[in-house]
Amino acid sequence: MKACNAFVVAAGxxxxxxxxxxxxxxxxxxxxxxxxxESVLDRVSGLPVKRIGINMHxxxxxxxxxxxxxxxxxxxxxxxxxxxxxTGGALRNAAPMLAGSPFLVHNADIISDIDxxxxxxxxxxxQNLVTLAVHDFSAYSNVWIDSGNRLMxxxxxxxxGSRTLRSVAFTGIAVYSPDFLALLPEGASSVVDAWxxxxxxxxxxxxxxxxxxxxxDIGSPLSYAEAVRExxxxxxxxxxxxxxxxxxxxxxxEGWAVLENxxxxxxxxxxxxxxxxxxxVVEPGAELQDAIAGPGYIVNISTDPVNxxxxxxxxxxxxxxxxSGHNPEITLIGFGGSDRSYYRLRTxxxxxxxxKSAVADPDYIxxxxxxxxxxxxxxxxxxxxxxxxxxxxxxxxxxxDVSLYVWLKCCRDPKKIERVYQRVLDxxxxxxxxxxxxxAECRILEARLFDYEHLRWETDYFLERFVAGLRGIGIPDxxxxxxLKEFDLLARTVDSYSKTIVHRxxxxxxxxxxxxxxxxxxxxxxxxxxxxxxxxxxxxWDPYYQLEGEMRCRLVQYYIGGMRSYLxxxxxxxxxxxxxxxxxxxxxxxxxxxxxxxxxxxxxxxFLKHVPRAxxxxxxxxxxxxxxxxxxxxxxxxxxxxx
Numbered sequence: 001m002k003a004c005n006a007f008v009v010a011a012g013x014x015x016x017x018x019x020x021x022x023x024x025x026x027x028x029x030x031x032x033x034x035x036x037x038e039s040v041l042d043r044v045s046g047l048p049v050k051r052i053g054i055n056m057h058x059x060x061x062x063x064x065x066x067x068x069x070x071x072x073x074x075x076x077x078x079x080x081x082x083x084x085x086x087t088g089g090a091l092r093n094a095a096p097m098l099a100g101s102p103f104l105v106h107n108a109d110i111i112s113d114i115d116x117x118x119x120x121x122x123x124x125x126x127q128n129l130v131t132l133a134v135h136d137f138s139a140y141s142n143v144w145i146d147s148g149n150r151l152m153x154x155x156x157x158x159x160x161g162s163r164t165l166r167s168v169a170f171t172g173i174a175v176y177s178p179d180f181l182a183l184l185p186e187g188a189s190s191v192v193d194a195w196x197x198x199x200x201x202x203x204x205x206x207x208x209x210x211x212x213x214x215x216x217d218i219g220s221p222l223s224y225a226e227a228v229r230e231x232x233x234x235x236x237x238x239x240x241x242x243x244x245x246x247x248x249x250x251x252x253x254e255g256w257a258v259l260e261n262x263x264x265x266x267x268x269x270x271x272x273x274x275x276x277x278x279x280x281v282v283e284p285g286a287e288l289q290d291a292i293a294g295p296g297y298i299v300n301i302s303t304d305p306v307n308x309x310x311x312x313x314x315x316x317x318x319x320x321x322x323x324s325g326h327n328p329e330i331t332l333i334g335f336g337g338s339d340r341s342y343y344r345l346r347t348x349x350x351x352x353x354x355x356k357s358a359v360a361d362p363d364y365i366x367x368x369x370x371x372x373x374x375x376x377x378x379x380x381x382x383x384x385x386x387x388x389x390x391x392x393x394x395x396x397x398x399x400x401d402v403s404l405y406v407w408l409k410c411c412r413d414p415k416k417i418e419r420v421y422q423r424v425l426d427x428x429x430x431x432x433x434x435x436x437x438x439x440a441e442c443r444i445l446e447a448r449l450f451d452y453e454h455l456r457w458e459t460d461y462f463l464e465r466f467v468a469g470l471r472g473i474g475i476p477d478x479x480x481x482x483x484l485k486e487f488d489l490l491a492r493t494v495d496s497y498s499k500t501i502v503h504r505x506x507x508x509x510x511x512x513x514x515x516x517x518x519x520x521x522x523x524x525x526x527x528x529x530x531x532x533x534x535x536x537x538x539x540x541w542d543p544y545y546q547l548e549g550e551m552r553c554r555l556v557q558y559y560i561g562g563m564r565s566y567l568x569x570x571x572x573x574x575x576x577x578x579x580x581x582x583x584x585x586x587x588x589x590x591x592x593x594x595x596x597x598x599x600x601x602x603x604x605x606x607f608l609k610h611v612p613r614a615x616x617x618x619x620x621x622x623x624x625x626x627x628x629x630x631x632x633x634x635x636x637x638x639x640x641x642x643x
Contacts, residue, residue, distance in 0.1 A: 004104060007098060009108055011058065025056075026109055032231050045075070052075045128205065132151065134207045149207045183197055246410060258274075263282070270287045274291045404509075405507075421555050450530025454528070465593040471642055497576075499530055
């Protein structure tokens with residue numbers, strides 16, 4: 001594709017966004033820690049772009065300072081406007097940079113996944129003077145096009161004799177031929193007026209329909225909040241917390257929340273479905289809900305948390321007196337890999353978590369049985385409030401939204417992090433000792449072994465879903481023969497170790513943190529009888545969060561001390577230590593296989609962000625076990641070479 005230039009329109013006053021834009025220009029509003037304009041440049045930089053022009057006027061010094069530090073600084077040319085020049089005057093002002101080749105124009109406040117490569121290709125293969133990206137969006141539809149998708153008029157009202165025309169909305173993204181610049185007068189002007197002059201003089205301004213693409217115009221506080229929520233969803237997250245933000249004891253994050261760099265949270269408060277910007281102070285006892293908080297202001301946003309497609313169905317299966325007749329607020333929660341659905345039901349009387357799964361789902365049956373058994377033996381799993389007559393539906397205690405994974409996003413004292421992990425390991429010791437000693441009380445769990453067959457399934461899953469499926473690496477036959485023998489050896493080795501109940505997905509997203517930093521367990525329906533080291537390494541070598549090395553060593557010893565204290569001489573400590581590397585190999589191959597499956601098959605691409613750390617762990621482990629598993633070491637080298 002031919003090289004081009006780009007121009008990002010960023011000079012506006014952002015009046016509809018006030019008071020958010022009182023202290024910061026609209027292009028620099030943060031979107032999960034990065035300015036909105038940076039999201040635009042991320043996408044534009046993926047095109048064959050030589051230079052990126054940006055016009056600026058309102059608080060231009062802040063845009064200048066951002067540009068000087070941006071990773072795109074070597075491509076950026078800034079155009080300061082002493083007086084606003086309008087959309088047309090801005091392009092005329094940048095004509096020295098834009099003349100000579102087609103150029104892309106992108107509004108700075110538009111977040112989308114529109115295929116701009118395709119837009120450029122359509123323009124370059126045509127005789128169009130301008131090619132506009134448009135979509136079906138009735139609230140903004142004012143571009144009138146004919147049956148050949150050519151622009152005929154612009155305006156909310158249909159032009160006379162327009163029976164054959166239809167209206168669409170301009171997305172704020174377009175490609176221009178350099179000849180268009182000659183239609184722009186000196187000084188301030190509107191690009192729309194130039195479009196109309198171009199059409200009147202016989203030029204073709206065509207459109208490309210991008211209906212169905214994700215598109216957000218950050219023009220109001222509500223649309224900004226919606227853009228934040230959509231960004232969280234793309235990342236598979238409920239919360240974004242700047243690493244510099246401290247979350248004192250008693251801070252409750254609920255639903256979704258964003259705490260941007262430079263805000264202050266004083267603790268003992270609730271932040272629910274809200275954005276907290278730089279300079280905002282959330283005082284003790286405050287309840288921030290459906291709001292954007294900034295320095296000296298709070299803007300209420302009318303978010304609608306209810307998932308209407310399931311609300312009526314959920315109400316039909318309510319079976320607790322606490323909820324019946326209260327018209328509960330119903331919210332879909334969670335971004336995990338499960339096909340089961342979880343909904344929060346909330347009323348003034350309280351809240352609960354509704355589980356909905358397929359009829360005869362074996363995981364549902366196990367979750368009910370394991371919950372009763374684990375609670376009997378003091379494991380901190382949620383209370384089963386009620387089970388519906390209809391199989392596949394149950395209501396559990398609401399443990400909140402703050403998992404250990406979320407808790408660790410806040411700036412924490414390392415000593416406090418270690419204390420919380422110790423509490424988590426206390427729970428693990430209980431699972432591996434007291435609960436295991438009584439497993440005969442839960443026959444469905446006692447009979448569920450994490451054995452050779454299942455271990456081999458995990459390593460085949462790694463080959464199929466990650467090596468071949470995600471990375472597209474074919475293993476030569478000679479290497480594969482040796483690799484399968486090593487997988488056989490690894491499975492037999494792991495299967496030979498002493499066994500306890502194991503959670504089997506014991507990682508930071510499955511530990512909920514409640515008041516006073518108390519850990520609670522979830523997602524335990526996959527528990528089996530297997531080697532206890534599998535759980536320990538899952539937590540301490542967790543791809544979702546990397547512990548500092550010395551702290552990890554201390555935590556390993558803390559767990560060993562807990563097991564020794566409970567079991568005394570009956571515990572095989574030496575065998576346990578030997579089992580850690582084989583269990584780490586097994587666990588991280590399973591995790592990488594799962595990430596490949598969830599990203600490629602389930603369309604949950606946000607799991608890919610955890611691949612680098614999981615692969616790093618696997619690289620360390622194959623280095624430590626290269627003598628026993630040389631073929632696996634070779635495969636991991638191939639994976640790293642293709643990273």
